[in-house]
Amino acid sequence: MNSRRLCIGLFGFGTVGRGLYELLENTCPANVELRRVCVRNIAKHRDCEVDMTDNADDIFQDPQINFIVELIDDADASYRIVSRALREGKPVVSGNKKMLARHIEELIELQGITGTPLLYDASACGSIPVIRNLEEYYDNDLLLSVKGILNGSSNYILTKIFNQGKTYSEALREAQEAGFAESDPSLDVDGWDSLYKLIIITVHAFGTYVAPERIFTFGISGMNDHDIRFAMEKGRRIKLVAHVEKLSGNRMTMCVMPQLISRNKYIYSVDDEFNGVVIKGLYYDKQFMFGRGAGGHPTGSAILSDITACLYDYRYEYKKRNHPSGAMPEFTDDVTFRIYCRYSSPHDLSLIPFDRISESYTSDGFNYVVGETSLHALHSVADELRQRGIFVAAYPGD
Amino acid sequence: MNSRRLCIGLFGFGTVGRGLYELLENTCPANVELRRVCVRNIAKHRDCEVDMTDNADDIFQDPQINFIVELIDDADASYRIVSRALREGKPVVSGNKKMLARHIEELIELQGITGTPLLYDASACGSIPVIRNLEEYYDNDLLLSVKGILNGSSNYILTKIFNQGKTYSEALREAQEAGFAESDPSLDVDGWDSLYKLIIITVHAFGTYVAPERIFTFGISGMNDHDIRFAMEKGRRIKLVAHVEKLSGNRMTMCVMPQLISRNKYIYSVDDEFNGVVIKGLYYDKQFMFGRGAGGHPTGSAILSDITACLYDYRYEYKKRNHPSGAMPEFTDDVTFRIYCRYSSPHDLSLIPFDRISESYTSDGFNYVVGETSLHALHSVADELRQRGIFVAAYPGD
Numbered sequence: 001m002n003s004r005r006l007c008i009g010l011f012g013f014g015t016v017g018r019g020l021y022e023l024l025e026n027t028c029p030a031n032v033e034l035r036r037v038c039v040r041n042i043a044k045h046r047d048c049e050v051d052m053t054d055n056a057d058d059i060f061q062d063p064q065i066n067f068i069v070e071l072i073d074d075a076d077a078s079y080r081i082v083s084r085a086l087r088e089g090k091p092v093v094s095g096n097k098k099m100l101a102r103h104i105e106e107l108i109e110l111q112g113i114t115g116t117p118l119l120y121d122a123s124a125c126g127s128i129p130v131i132r133n134l135e136e137y138y139d140n141d142l143l144l145s146v147k148g149i150l151n152g153s154s155n156y157i158l159t160k161i162f163n164q165g166k167t168y169s170e171a172l173r174e175a176q177e178a179g180f181a182e183s184d185p186s187l188d189v190d191g192w193d194s195l196y197k198l199i200i201i202t203v204h205a206f207g208t209y210v211a212p213e214r215i216f217t218f219g220i221s222g223m224n225d226h227d228i229r230f231a232m233e234k235g236r237r238i239k240l241v242a243h244v245e246k247l248s249g250n251r252m253t254m255c256v257m258p259q260l261i262s263r264n265k266y267i268y269s270v271d272d273e274f275n276g277v278v279i280k281g282l283y284y285d286k287q288f289m290f291g292r293g294a295g296g297h298p299t300g301s302a303i304l305s306d307i308t309a310c311l312y313d314y315r316y317e318y319k320k321r322n323h324p325s326g327a328m329p330e331f332t333d334d335v336t337f338r339i340y341c342r343y344s345s346p347h348d349l350s351l352i353p354f355d356r357i358s359e360s361y362t363s364d365g366f367n368y369v370v371g372e373t374s375l376h377a378l379h380s381v382a383d384e385l386r387q388r389g390i391f392v393a394a395y396p397g398d
Numbered sequence: 399m400n401s402r403r404l405c406i407g408l409f410g411f412g413t414v415g416r417g418l419y420e421l422l423e424n425t426c427p428a429n430v431e432l433r434r435v436c437v438r439n440i441a442k443h444r445d446c447e448v449d450m451t452d453n454a455d456d457i458f459q460d461p462q463i464n465f466i467v468e469l470i471d472d473a474d475a476s477y478r479i480v481s482r483a484l485r486e487g488k489p490v491v492s493g494n495k496k497m498l499a500r501h502i503e504e505l506i507e508l509q510g511i512t513g514t515p516l517l518y519d520a521s522a523c524g525s526i527p528v529i530r531n532l533e534e535y536y537d538n539d540l541l542l543s544v545k546g547i548l549n550g551s552s553n554y555i556l557t558k559i560f561n562q563g564k565t566y567s568e569a570l571r572e573a574q575e576a577g578f579a580e581s582d583p584s585l586d587v588d589g590w591d592s593l594y595k596l597i598i599i600t601v602h603a604f605g606t607y608v609a610p611e612r613i614f615t616f617g618i619s620g621m622n623d624h625d626i627r628f629a630m631e632k633g634r635r636i637k638l639v640a641h642v643e644k645l646s647g648n649r650m651t652m653c654v655m656p657q658l659i660s661r662n663k664y665i666y667s668v669d670d671e672f673n674g675v676v677i678k679g680l681y682y683d684k685q686f687m688f689g690r691g692a693g694g695h696p697t698g699s700a701i702l703s704d705i706t707a708c709l710y711d712y713r714y715e716y717k718k719r720n721h722p723s724g725a726m727p728e729f730t731d732d733v734t735f736r737i738y739c740r741y742s743s744p745h746d747l748s749l750i751p752f753d754r755i756s757e758s759y760t761s762d763g764f765n766y767v768v769g770e771t772s773l774h775a776l777h778s779v780a781d782e783l784r785q786r787g788i789f790v791a792a793y794p795g796d
Contacts, residue, residue, distance in 0.1 A: 023681055027540060127682035132534065133527060136707070142425065142699060266688070269667070283421055283699040284525035288688040290664070301540060301681040309534070312715060319710075 004311060009059035010037045011081050012072035013045055013052075015179075016095055016122070019296025020069070020303050021050060032307060035065055056081065060088060067310065068092040069303060075099040086110045086118060093306040095299065097123040101196035105209050108318055117315035122302035124197040125150055125275045126293040129305070133289070134204040134279070135316050142284070145245040146205050148277035149270050150197040152294035153180045153188035154220055154240045156273045161228055162237040163271065168223060180273050180294060190219030191240060191256040198242040198256060205244060206252055207320030207328035216333060216379035218257040222391045226366045227342055231393075236260040238393060239267055252329040255375055258393035260340060333375040340395040342368040348388050351381045370395055402709060407457035408435045409479050410470035411443055411450075413577075414493055414520070417694025418467070418701050419448060430705060433463055454479065458486060465708065466490040467701060473497040484508045484516060491704040493697065495521040499594035503607050506716055515713035520700035522595040523548055523673045524691040527703075531687070532602040532677070533714050540682070543643040544603050546675035547668050548595040550692035551578045551586035552618055552638045554671045559626055560635040561669065566621060578671050578692060588617030589638060589654040596640040596652060603642060604650055605718030605726035614731060614777035616655040620789045624764045625740055629791075634658040636791060637665055650727040653773055656791035658738060731773040738793040740766040746786050749779045768793055 010017060017037070024034050036051045038059050045052055059065055068085040070092060072078055078096040085092035086107070094100065100107070100123055111118055121131045125148070134146070149155050153175055160171035172185060187193050195217045203209050220240050231238050241259040246252045261268045266288045270276035275293025280286050292298035321328060336355060343349050349369065357371035378385070378392065385392060408415060415435070422432050434449045436457050443450055457463055466483040468490060470476055476494040483490035484505070492498065498505070498521055509516055519529045523546070532544070547553050551573055558569035570583060585591045593615045601607050618638050629636045639657040644650045659666045664686045668674035673691030678684050690696035719726060734753060741747050747767065755769035776783070776790065783790060 019681075023540075127679075128685065129531060129534075133531070136527075136530065136534070136712075142421075281525075281699065283417075283695040285690050285696060287526065288686075290686040290688070292683050297681040298683060301679060312717070314534075317710060 005031045006033070006067040006307060006311060007064050008032065008034045008067045008069055008307070009062065009065040010034060011056070011059070011068070011070045013037050013039045013048070014071065014073065015296040016299045016303065017071040019298075019300030020071070021048070021300075023297065023300045023304055029308070031311060032304075036062065060084065060090075066090060067307070069307065070094045070096065071303070072096065075102065079103050082107065082118060083110060086114050086116045089114060089116050091117050091119075091310050093122070093303055093310070094118065094120045095122045095303060097193065097196035097200060101199040101212055104200060104203055108203075108321070111315070117310060119306040119309060119314070119316070120200070121306050122299050124200050125277060126152070126291070126295070127298040127302045128275055128277060128289050128291040128293065129302075130201060130277050130289065131204050131316075132309075134201065135319060142282040143205055143246070144280040144282055145243070146201055146277060146279050147241060147243045147245075147267070149239055149267055149275050150194040150201075150242045150277070150293065151188050151191075151240060152273035152275060152292070153185065154191075154194075155270065155275070156180045157189065158220065158238060158240065159271045162232070167225065168220075168228075186219075186221065189221045189240075191217045191242075192219075194240060194242040194256045198244060198254060201242075202244045202252075202254060203318070204316070204320065206246065207318070207323065208252060208331060210254060210331045214331065214333075216255045216257065216375050216382060218378070218382060218385070218392060220258050222386060222389055223258065224342075224391065226368075227340075227391050227393070230340065230342070230368065231260050234260065236262050237268055239270070241267065241394070246329055247332065247335070250327060250329045251332045253332055253335045253375060255333070258391075260393055260395045262398050264398070333379055335375045336372050337375070338370065338372050338395050338397070339378070340368060340370050340393045342366070342391045344389065348390050351384055351388075351390070352392075353377050403429045404431070404465040404705060404709060405462050406430065406432045406465045406467055406705070407460065407463040408432060409454070409457070409466070409468045411435050411437045411446070412469065412471065413694040414697045414701065415469040417696075417698030418469070419446070419698075421695065421698045421702055425702075427706070429709060430702075434460065458482065458488075464488060465705070467705065468492045468494065469701070470494065473500065477501050480505065480516060481508060484512050484514045487512060487514050489515050489708050490517075491520070491701055491708070492516065492518045493520045493701060495591065495594035495598060499597040499610055502598060502601055506601075506719070509713070515708060517704040517707060517712070517714065518598070519704050520697050522598050523675060524550070524689070524693070525696040525700045526673055526675060526687050526689040526691065527700075528599060528675050528687065529602050529714075530707075532599065533717060540680040541603055541644065542678040542680055543641070544599055544675060544677050545639060545641045545643075545665070547637055547665055547673050548592040548599075548640045548675070548691065549586050549589075549638060550671035550673060550690070551583065552589075552592075553668065553673070554578045555587065556618065556636060556638065557669045560630070565623065566618075566626075584617075584619065587619045587638075589615045589640075590617075592638060592640040592654045596642060596654060599640075600642045600650075600652060601716070602714070602718065604644065605716070605721065606650060606729060608652060608729045612729065612731075614653045614655065614773050614780060616776070616780060616783070616790060618656050620784060620787055621656065622740075622789065624766075625738075625789050625791070628738065628740070628766065629658050632658065634660050635666055637668070639665065639792070644727055645730065645733070648725060648727045649730045651730055651733045651773060653731070656789075658791055658793045660796050662796070731777055733773045734770050735773070736768065736770050736793050736795070737776075738766060738768050738791045740764070740789045742787065746788050749782060749786075749788070750790075751775050
């Protein structure tokens with residue numbers, strides 16, 4: 001046991017920041033102290049006994065503070081804080097997935113140069129220790145794929161729809177009332193939050209970094225009652241799934257999109273705001289990890305776990321990036337798979353080049369096809385699909 | 399990345415040893431080499447290209463071998479090999495849960511004295527990284543309980559019974575034919591294998607070591623058709639569950655016994671030879687980990703993960719045993735809970751002192767009660783319950 005003492009300067013006091021504060025108050029760890037919190041608007045937090053400031057220098061220039069925790073929404077400000085902490089030799093824990101998905105390569109390099117660790121297990125799947133497991137345990141080049149429900153808010157909405165028969169708008173309103181969705185929910189329901197987490201997970205699973213704009217990302221906000229009924233008639237549920245998979249020839253592919261999931265899949269039963277991740281390996285078959293992916297206390301608990309890991313000098317080794325076996329797999333979206341596509345006019349349908357159409361239905365109010373197309377083709381028309389209200393979902397075989 | 403090279407001496411070449419050998423053959427890790435295998439009977443392994451010996455000294459005195467992997471059945475021989483490896487400064491990976499459940503305290507001490515690491519993640523739940531997760535991630539004193547299906551063979555049998563309507567003897571035969579149960583299955587079906595794993599898990603979850611004979615352990619071999627029908631009528635499945643839980647006053651309790659599990663529990667759906675573990679924490683609610691708990695390749699994969707961890711100088715810190723917050727929780731079996739008890743004669747029933755009986759049924763061939771009793775009472779008559787063919791199972795509320 002390390003006898004060091006962590007004296008924390010915290011940036012941000014939203015749901016997770018406050019969750020962490022409450023955890024520390026309740027558990028009183030002997031060697032972790034929250035010294036000061038930097039927020040934009042001090043007046044908003046007058047009810048809280050912790051020392052507040054609105055000036056980052058009050059954190060960085062405090063000689064007692066030897067540890068930074070960054071839990072703010074703004075990705076640019078998050079990047080400035082995290083990189084400054086590393087440059088000043090202060091270990092830092094971050095929960096900002098958007099910032100990490102953009103800057104993770106620079107931050108890996110900066111950790112190497114400065115020798116100062118950055119941990120962010122809490123940034124993907126809240127309390128489920130996905131990153132650390134990929135980094136530590138699945139380090140034997142046998143990993144085939146990681147697939148999961150990485151966003152609690154959209155999954156809460158989908159659960160209300162598929163398990164309780166709510167409409168999309170009812171379900172969204174309930175999610176907002178329950179505090180699981182922002183007033184602007186597009187980060188969650190359009191797949192961006194899942195995308196950021198997938199990028200971080202992929203760096204630890206396979207080493208390769210892929211920028212957000214290269215990855216086909218499609219959400220559930222365009223889903224309508226026809227799509228829901230289609231899935232139900234097939235005995236499936238629609239889930240918003242993030243997926244990275246190794247392919248032959250040292251390649252790999254990634255995407256975030258709705259999938260029609262059959263009952264025999266683990267993630268079929270991941271309900272409400274829970275997250276679930278299926279990790280496949282060549283020799284251990286499948287692992288399934290499941291837990292709360294959102295909320296102040298579960299995520300605060302993951303942040304606290306990152307903090308205590310630092311007490312033991314834990315740091316990510318980025319083993320897959322430095323693997324002696326050589327080159328990291330290369331990203332491709334030249335992959336064919338089966339989709340369900342609901343559209344309005346025949347012109348809409350021509351947007352997507354199908355290799356093969358196995359099912360086709362038209363009626364006055366509802367047209368769809370089931371067919372095979374490439375991820376690349378979908379990616380190149382993603383914005384247009386959204387604008388025209390076309391809905392696509394992966395529709396794998398049973 | 400560490401540039402060291404591991405040159406392995408392996409003891410044992412059963413299912414897991416051979417699984418590890420095949421993995422190494424197929425993946426050819428650059429810095430891991432299997433140099434020699436020590437077995438009891440060399441003649442049995444003539445088909446295999448690896449260098450074999452039946453003399454342990456050929457492993458220990460080989461100056462090139464700098465790493466020991468111990469995968470034999472015999473617990474006493476396993477202890478001699480593992481402790482010799484530690485004393486001779488050779489890092490060692492062991493899969494022998496029976497040996498660990500007995501000797502873990504001495505081996506922790508020996509690691510401290512010699513500075514040589516012993517890893518054994520593969521010993522509990524095969525490919526599911528339970529021990530390392532408890533050690534690394536749930537290190538914040540918020541852990542409440544760990545509960546799970548830790549034995550694949552007995553779970554395979556129970557799945558055949560509850561999902562496919564087989565009888566116990568049919569199911570046992572199928573498990574043996576599928577290679578999931580030994581010709582003497584009592585280690586699996588009577589709960590001893592689960593008990594050993596629970597003891598190891600508890601050391602990493604709460605720090606406390608409890609000797610096997612102090613823990614109530616009851617299996618499924620005495621279960622009959624009446625018990626199966628009783629469970630089914632209540633909409634439940636019987637699962638063999640190992641359980642450790644923290645109690646008030648810095649106490650904790652442990653047991654291994656059949657439980658009538660309702661449909662809304664995660665472990666209800668852990669089928670076939672899979673293992674599943676539910677970890678509860680004060681702030682992150684529940685985590686569920688699920689995967690293959692048995693078999694040559696999944697367990698070999700876990701062994702390989704332990705081996706590569708050593709390349710990164712990983713070792714268990716036994717954080718819960720050295721926690722600054724002080725004393726480890728004390729074991730108690732002074733805990734009351736509800737059980738289902740099927741018996742033959744009224745005299746049998748008098749063995750168990752019930753605090754309260756809430757249900758009672760007698761007929762010509764089948765008598766049972768549902769009532770509250772203490773773990774301590776059950777433990778003190780465990781052998782007699784077995785001898786008289788009395789079957790007990792925990793029967794928690796919904």
